[in-house]
Amino acid sequence: MKTTQKPLHLLFALGTLFLLRPATAQEIDSTERVGGGADTIIVRNIGSQKKLIVTQTPSQTNIDLISGSSPYSGRVPKRWKWYGGHWSGVGIYYNGLVRNLGSMKLPNGAEYLRQSPKSIGVNVNLVDLTIVSNRHFGLITGLGFEINNFRFDRDITLTQDENGYIVPDYRYDRPGVDFKKTKLTTMYLNLPLLAEFQFGRSKAGKRAPGFINFGVVGGLRLQGHTKVKYQDETGAKHTEKQHSSLNLRNFHYGVECNVGYRWVAVSARYYPQSIFVSDKGPNVQQVNIGLSFLL
Numbered sequence: 001m002k003t004t005q006k007p008l009h010l011l012f013a014l015g016t017l018f019l020l021r022p023a024t025a026q027e028i029d030s031t032e033r034v035g036g037g038a039d040t041i042i043v044r045n046i047g048s049q050k051k052l053i054v055t056q057t058p059s060q061t062n063i064d065l066i067s068g069s070s071p072y073s074g075r076v077p078k079r080w081k082w083y084g085g086h087w088s089g090v091g092i093y094y095n096g097l098v099r100n101l102g103s104m105k106l107p108n109g110a111e112y113l114r115q116s117p118k119s120i121g122v123n124v125n126l127v128d129l130t131i132v133s134n135r136h137f138g139l140i141t142g143l144g145f146e147i148n149n150f151r152f153d154r155d156i157t158l159t160q161d162e163n164g165y166i167v168p169d170y171r172y173d174r175p176g177v178d179f180k181k182t183k184l185t186t187m188y189l190n191l192p193l194l195a196e197f198q199f200g201r202s203k204a205g206k207r208a209p210g211f212i213n214f215g216v217v218g219g220l221r222l223q224g225h226t227k228v229k230y231q232d233e234t235g236a237k238h239t240e241k242q243h244s245s246l247n248l249r250n251f252h253y254g255v256e257c258n259v260g261y262r263w264v265a266v267s268a269r270y271y272p273q274s275i276f277v278s279d280k281g282p283n284v285q286q287v288n289i290g291l292s293f294l295l
Helices: 008-020
Strands: 030-036 039-046 050-056 061-067 089-098 120-133 137-151 157-160 166-169 178-199 210-231 237-242 251-261 264-274 285-294
Touching: 089 137, 089 264, 120 285, 137 210, 157 210, 157 237, 178 251, 251 285
Parallel strands: none
Antiparallel strands: 030 039, 039 050, 050 061, 089 120, 089 285, 120 137, 137 178, 157 166, 178 210, 210 237, 210 251, 251 264, 264 285
């Protein structure tokens, strides 16, 4: 038995004729055309509860008659079902220095870098962008700032020795000096590449409430400095900053993971390379753990 396959353009023509036919008195008729060229989507309202959707791509033509009050309910292109990733917003976290992720202690000889609980950093993620996506998965990127404050537990700051290596500066650790604050601050411009999975029931036009994303993040250092605040033997107060000769790495890269629901997430980030240039300072890695509040 011989079967004749109708060309795709014939199906599209029939659907278009139906879309362009005059509306009856019982119909509330509106037509919307989305896209153009090789990828065209035409939506026509038929009454208040029915819609005809004609989708034409270079490879196929689909004609769907659906019901529902949602503007694009029913079987529609999957890209319409993704409503954005979860990265832009503000995060607050504890930033620590460790020997590596398997050992949360500092390396031998670098105990002077031990930090206080006040080592608090901030993320300001300005924007996120969905690169590709389907209904529950997307690949996202973005742009944001990372500001780290490494608050030292001891009354020291950092300096270079005669070989240019980063060592502790103990000149403030003497009787009569009242230390108020000593820290190392770094600031980076970060660019992530994250795979995100969304889950949970979502209403039309809104992203799914639950999500997990993970991937890599890289950044360019914008600044870095030490800051010391103290009161000397005479009672005079001093604030001193050092912006150079710190041997900080200009670029960093690491891994990131965020698990959250709606607008809040638990976030973690780890940089496997030292924050200092190789052989110019202690081999210490940075880890951030905290909360993110998302836009």
